[in-house]
Amino acid sequence: MGERPNHMSPEEFRQAGYQAVDWVADYMARLGDLPVKSSAHPGDVRAMLPAEAPKHGEDFSEVLADLGRVILPGITHWQAPGFFAYFSANASGPSALADLVSSGLGAQGMMWDTGPAVTELEQHVLDWLAVEMDLPEKFRGNGVIQDSASSSTLCAVLAARHRAGGINALPNLVAYASEQAHSSVEKGLRVAGIPADRMRPIATTPDYAMRADHLAYEIVKDKNDGLTPFFVAATVGTTATTGIDPVTEVAWVASNFDAWTHVDAAFAGTAALCPEMRFLNAGLETADSYVFNPHKWLLTSFDCSAFYVADRASLTEALSIAPEYLRNPASESGTVVDYRDWQVPLGRRFRALKLWFVLRHYGLEGLRAHIRRHLAWARELTEWVESDHRFELAAPTVVSLVCFRHKDGNKATSRILEAVNQSGRAYLTSTALGGQIILRVAIGSPQTERHHIEDLWNLIQSVA
Ligand code: PLP
Numbered sequence: 001m002g003e004r005p006n007h008m009s010p011e012e013f014r015q016a017g018y019q020a021v022d023w024v025a026d027y028m029a030r031l032g033d034l035p036v037k038s039s040a041h042p043g044d045v046r047a048m049l050p051a052e053a054p055k056h057g058e059d060f061s062e063v064l065a066d067l068g069r070v071i072l073p074g075i076t077h078w079q080a081p082g083f084f085a086y087f088s089a090n091a092s093g094p095s096a097l098a099d100l101v102s103s104g105l106g107a108q109g110m111m112w113d114t115g116p117a118v119t120e121l122e123q124h125v126l127d128w129l130a131v132e133m134d135l136p137e138k139f140r141g142n143g144v145i146q147d148s149a150s151s152s153t154l155c156a157v158l159a160a161r162h163r164a165g166g167i168n169a170l171p172n173l174v175a176y177a178s179e180q181a182h183s184s185v186e187k188g189l190r191v192a193g194i195p196a197d198r199m200r201p202i203a204t205t206p207d208y209a210m211r212a213d214h215l216a217y218e219i220v221k222d223k224n225d226g227l228t229p230f231f232v233a234a235t236v237g238t239t240a241t242t243g244i245d246p247v248t249e250v251a252w253v254a255s256n257f258d259a260w261t262h263v264d265a266a267f268a269g270t271a272a273l274c275p276e277m278r279f280l281n282a283g284l285e286t287a288d289s290y291v292f293n294p295h296k297w298l299l300t301s302f303d304c305s306a307f308y309v310a311d312r313a314s315l316t317e318a319l320s321i322a323p324e325y326l327r328n329p330a331s332e333s334g335t336v337v338d339y340r341d342w343q344v345p346l347g348r349r350f351r352a353l354k355l356w357f358v359l360r361h362y363g364l365e366g367l368r369a370h371i372r373r374h375l376a377w378a379r380e381l382t383e384w385v386e387s388d389h390r391f392e393l394a395a396p397t398v399v400s401l402v403c404f405r406h407k408d409g410n411k412a413t414s415r416i417l418e419a420v421n422q423s424g425r426a427y428l429t430s431t432a433l434g435g436q437i438i439l440r441v442a443i444g445s446p447q448t449e450r451h452h453i454e455d456l457w458n459l460i461q462s463v464a
Pocket of ligand 1: 087150265
């Protein structure tokens with residue numbers, strides 16, 4: 001028989017677990033001192049790993065020791081207070097602990113029957129959020145956690161394709177999204193069999209919002225050409241600048257042609273938890289599906305994307321296959337939700353635990369405070385940019401992303417980006433719009449305090 005598997009006993013797990021939690025707590029404590037962006041070169045991390053997998057088990061403390069030696073130098077610290085790149089990808093203590101519990105339970109939530117609590121907690125916390133974010137009534141009871149906004153958008157496309165006639169209708173289907181829509185829209189369409197030349201990029205206003213009149217024009221043109229407009233993606237908070245598409249007009253146009261409106265609010269959507277930000281929900285009552293990512297700004301570690309659909313039948317009919325081996329009385333009774341029919345994979349983790357722990361730990365007011373701090377600091381930074389004659393804003397500050405550039409042009413702007421990132425104190429990313437390079441300061445990291453924004457601004461001014 002040879003060696004026995006060295007399963008950790010509950011007591012050994014307890015001891016190793018304490019060490020692992022200590023390691024994470026120590027990491028959290030020194031996040032502010034670490035250079036934000038990893039300076040690893042390609043191959044650096046692999047060069048520190050043994051060529052062959054370990055033949056015999058090692059002591060857990062040796063594994064932990066290698067976390068610091070091998071892994072940390074190759075980590076960009078997304079939770080660092082000086083992380084202002086991309087959009088934030090919040091983690092938090094309660095969320096990390098929920099992931100631990102979820103892994104410890106190791107439950108599969110593919111159907112209600114395989115884990116009733118996995119399904120029902122998910123339904124419940126998504127309804128809590130729908131109510132607290134004042135999402136339209138039709139989305140309540142119709143939420144599901146996906147791994148990402150990309151998967152949510154893919155599911156929306158698949159549901160829309162089903163409603164438009166399914167695979168048989170494929171050759172005629174046309175989709176629409178603004179020029180500023182996230183690449184996941186094009187990817188979802190491609191996966192669903194709609195090639196890039198049947199996705200119409202719709203022009204935007206100077207504020208990078210979709211032009212509903214252009215949308216209507218393109219849809220009518222396609223209709224007249226005998227094509228079937230079936231899917232429109234509207235974005236609330238575009239990736240480059242947090243531009244806000246006019247969802248009311250967009251959904252009105254789409255619904256007139258029986259096209260599905262999907263609203264991608266991956267980052268900005270979270271802000272609607274604050275009543276004063278509810279303008280972000282305008283038009284949702286006419287939309288068919290909606291996604292926002294708690295794993296971006298709601299203190300819930302990746303992965304956790306909240307996807308809501310008004311007509312769940314289109315989604316489940318598109319994705320449901322019931323082989324004999326998955327049949328069970330609960331599913332057959334029609335009284336339960338089987339989330340395997342709401343997503344592409346069969347299996348699913350217990351991700352709702354993260355939202356539950358986070359909601360209970362922070363409470364709604366704590367979460368609102370988290371968001372409001374970032375909104376306020378973004379407004380302040382916007383004012384600082386406006387009052388420095390060397391800079392100009394590149395887009396309105398709608399939530400917590402501030403976009404600006406050096407008036408001297410791309411070289412001057414890029415120089416600032418490099419200097420900031422090389423400092424190790426902060427990490428920014430840029431984007432290009434109309435040939436102009438733009439700095440993006442995306443505020444959203446849990447450890448960020450106002451003085452970190454001041455430090456960043458002082459740094460930018462000193463290298464400008
Ligand atoms: N949609 C928008 C507007 C985004 O900004 C992003 C990522 O930043 C995505 C979709 C993709 O998110 P995910 O990584 O959850 O697929």
